[in-house]
Amino acid sequence: MAEIVLDKVTKRYPDGALAVQEVDLEIADGEFVILVGPSGCGKSTTLNMIAGLEDITDGELRIGGQRVNERAPKDRDIAMVFQSYALYPHMTVKENMAFPLRLAKVDNATVERKVQEAADILDLTQHLDRKPSNLSGGQRQRVAMGRAIVRSPKAFLMDEPLSNLDAKLRVQMRTSVSRLQKQLGTTTVYVTHDQTEAMTLGDRVVVMRGGVVQQIGAPQFLYDQPANLFVAGFIGSPSMNFMPATLENGSLRSVLGDVTLTDRVRQLVEAAEGPREVIMGIRPEHFEDASLVEATALASGGKFTSQVDVLESMGSDKYAYFNLTGEQAASADLQELAADVGSDDVPGEGISLVTRLSSASGAVEGASADIWFDADKVQVFDPSTGRNLTYTER
Amino acid sequence: MAGIGGAETTGKKVGWGVLNTVVVIYALIPVLWIASLSFKSPATLADGNFIPREWSLENYKNIFATSEFTRALINSIGIAIIATVIAVVFGTMAAYAIARLDFPGKNLLVGVSLLIAMFPQVSLVSPLFEIERGLGLFDTWPGLILPYITFALPLAIYTLSAFFREIPWELEKAAKMDGATPGQAFRRVIAPLAAPGVFTTAILVFIFCWNDFLFAISLTSTEQSRTVPVALSFFTGSSQFEDPAGRSRRQPWSSRSRSSSSCCSSSAGSSPA
Ligand SMILES: Nc1ncnc2c1ncn2[C@@H]1O[C@H](COP(=O)(O)OP(=O)(O)OP(=O)(O)O)[C@@H](O)[C@H]1O
Numbered sequence: 080m081a082e083i084v085l086d087k088v089t090k091r092y093p094d095g096a097l098a099v100q101e102v103d104l105e106i107a108d109g110e111f112v113i114l115v116g117p118s119g120c121g122k123s124t125t126l127n128m129i130a131g132l133e134d135i136t137d138g139e140l141r142i143g144g145q146r147v148n149e150r151a152p153k154d155r156d157i158a159m160v161f162q163s164y165a166l167y168p169h170m171t172v173k174e175n176m177a178f179p180l181r182l183a184k185v186d187n188a189t190v191e192r193k194v195q196e197a198a199d200i201l202d203l204t205q206h207l208d209r210k211p212s213n214l215s216g217g218q219r220q221r222v223a224m225g226r227a228i229v230r231s232p233k234a235f236l237m238d239e240p241l242s243n244l245d246a247k248l249r250v251q252m253r254t255s256v257s258r259l260q261k262q263l264g265t266t267t268v269y270v271t272h273d274q275t276e277a278m279t280l281g282d283r284v285v286v287m288r289g290g291v292v293q294q295i296g297a298p299q300f301l302y303d304q305p306a307n308l309f310v311a312g313f314i315g316s317p318s319m320n321f322m323p324a325t326l327e328n329g330s331l332r333s334v335l336g337d338v339t340l341t342d343r344v345r346q347l348v349e350a351a352e353g354p355r356e357v358i359m360g361i362r363p364e365h366f367e368d369a370s371l372v373e374a375t376a377l378a379s380g381g382k383f384t385s386q387v388d389v390l391e392s393m394g395s396d397k398y399a400y401f402n403l404t405g406e407q408a409a410s411a412d413l414q415e416l417a418a419d420v421g422s423d424d425v426p427g428e429g430i431s432l433v434t435r436l437s438s439a440s441g442a443v444e445g446a447s448a449d450i451w452f453d454a455d456k457v458q459v460f461d462p463s464t465g466r467n468l469t470y471t472e473r
Numbered sequence: 474m475a476g477i478g479g480a481e482t483t484g485k486k487v488g489w490g491v492l493n494t495v496v497v498i499y500a501l502i503p504v505l506w507i508a509s510l511s512f513k514s515p516a517t518l519a520d521g522n523f524i525p526r527e528w529s530l531e532n533y534k535n536i537f538a539t540s541e542f543t544r545a546l547i548n549s550i551g552i553a554i555i556a557t558v559i560a561v562v563f564g565t566m567a568a569y570a571i572a573r574l575d576f577p578g579k580n581l582l583v584g585v586s587l588l589i590a591m592f593p594q595v596s597l598v599s600p601l602f603e604i605e606r607g608l609g610l611f612d613t614w615p616g617l618i619l620p621y622i623t624f625a626l627p628l629a630i631y632t633l634s635a636f637f638r639e640i641p642w643e644l645e646k647a648a649k650m651d652g653a654t655p656g657q658a659f660r661r662v663i664a665p666l667a668a669p670g671v672f673t674t675a676i677l678v679f680i681f682c683w684n685d686f687l688f689a690i691s692l693t694s695t696e697q698s699r700t701v702p703v704a705l706s707f708f709t710g711s712s713q714f715e716d717p718a719g720r721s722r723r724q725p726w727s728s729r730s731r732s733s734s735s736c737c738s739s740s741a742g743s744s745p746a
């Protein structure tokens with residue numbers, strides 16, 4: 080049990096690549112922290128520096144209050160679960176799990192007991208004498224977890240431990256990882272590029288981009304108060320809708336028409352002193368079928384009418400997709416996000432808009448629909464810096 | 474369904490069995506033939522029967538009658554083992570570096586070792602002969618071990634680096650995280666995985682040293698360091714009337730009392746290696 084502190088930690092690879100830049104992060108004892116970001120943003124590098132598998136170029140890493148920059152991995156008392164599981168192919172499941180204890184020269188009876196305990200927790204008892212190559216992906220994953228938990232380390236590091244599993248098993252394992260962490264109460268740093276995992280698992284989420292931390296906070300906070308365009312676009316699925324807009328004495332003009340900002344939003348934007356040409360962002364669930372909205376709310380929000388491009392009924396809600404004519408919002412952050420999901424080379428005509436409507440909505444594919452959106456939930460971004468002008472620490 | 478599947482696999486098994494037997498027999502015929510000859514008496518040597526009419530252990534008695542063959546056996550085994558151990562140890566280190574590290578001149582190193590392996594050995598025999606005589610290595614064990622290592626190392630480096638590339642190095646990281654020192658990680662995780670590759674390489678290198686004829690005949694002159702292939706070559710026509718091959722063709726190196734220099738030039742001209 081220990082807290083982990085990264086103090087301006089920087090990593091420059093020998094070939095000159097700056098992989099991680101001045102990361103400041105304090106992980107409390109027992110906390111579950113998620114590092115998330117697009118591919119190549121330095122998540123694994125950060126984790127490997129905590130593990131001791133990569134040298135720290137600059138800055139200080141403290142575990143339990145002690146500087147550990149120069150300590151070998153084995154002297155840091157940290158366990159790691161790898162994306163590939165990295166099970167020893169020449170050892171049985173039992174030997175794999177016992178390996179850290181054997182290295183620590185624990186006596187036989189204790190090894191037996193601890194391995195048995197871990198196998199019970201992870202439901203591996205009947206596989207103990209099998210070789211890893213004969214196990215399914217989920218079982219291998221559990222063996223890797225077992226090897227990490229047997230010696231009760233100060234912290235767990237996990238590098239995309241679920242990404243090799245199929246979608247259904249991943250959801251299942253996600254809950255068991257979460258339960259296991261709560262049960263053991265061990266400080267955990269978990270790397271993923273899946274924002275759903277980030278939202279559901281962590282006490283706190285660290286969003287990284289190009290080796291720089293963008294924002295650190297509880298999942299819900301990141302969702303409600305993204306610090307910049309990048310975080311806003313990365314967190315949430317389907318992601319936030321963005322479009323160019325113009326600020327004009329208290330109202331926002333965009334392809335969705337003019338909307339009068341609420342006092343709260345207007346004060347924030349004024350205090351932030353941003354430009355007049357901005358990017359407006361609204362999450363899909365902040366839209367609604369206008370016919371289902373009460374009159375008072377209807378008057379205070381924005382409203383537009385357009386033809387429904389595609390309608391997906393999920394049972395509980397309906398997703399309506401629109402294609403509006405107009406310039407797409409342009410910014411470096413959004414470009415990078417698009418590149419990460421691979422949609423940057425899909426020729427986009429106009430602005431595509433995703434809305435989540437109540438299942439009671441009468442919207443029909445191909446027909447035009449009246450859509451309302453909540454003016455208080457609108458977020459405003461500076462296109463050049465990506466800064467969220469409506470951000471508040473609350 | 475199951476019945477059909479079973480029949481199919483039985484049919485397949487029989488097919489493969491027949492094919493394997495044919496291949497094995499084809500490969501073994503020369504060996505079986507020489508084994509059969511070894512049990513024949515000199516009189517029936519050339520009768521053309523595969524199974525000897527009268528079995529005789531005469532040949533085996535004769536071969537061990539003098540120290541010539543046993544001594545060659547000891548030389549061969551000793552020289553081959555020492556050369557193999559040294560080549561595999563250095564080959565392992567080099568291959569590990571090639572598989573794991575990026576260092577300047579890596580490709581040059583690989584290229585140079587390739588060149589050595591490709592270099593016609595015959596062209597080195599005369600210079601080696603002169604050098605070894607000058608250094609007093611001629612007709613000694615080190616005199617053969619050194620050139621064997623030279624030519625076995627590229628072989629070892631190639632085979633081993635191919636094996637090493639297949640080892641998932643994340644396992645080494647995992648071992649470190651599990652609390653192993655670099656030494657422990659190598660011994661308990663990497664070495665067991667590399668062992669099959671090292672054994673394969675050792676066997677290949679051993680066979681290479683064991684079978685060499687060119688260097689062995691050129692760089693030795695007495696029983697002190699003569700290896701089995703050379704000793705065997707001297708059996709041919711050791712007397713005019715005994716000829717294990719059943720023919721009386723005289724080999725250029727069949728005279729036992731040649732000077733070493735003539736041996737050198739003649740073997741270079743007619744090397745089977
Ligand atoms: N050994 C290395 N030498 C040089 N550069 C490296 C090395 N390893 C990683 N990098 C670079 O450092 C950056 C961060 O890499 P890292 O592996 O930490 O990314 P990541 O966030 O884990 O990505 P992914 O989600 O794809 O695993 C990348 O730009 C990568 O090219």
Ligand SMILES: [Mg+2]
Nearest residue numbers: 122123124238
């Ligand atoms: Mg990674």
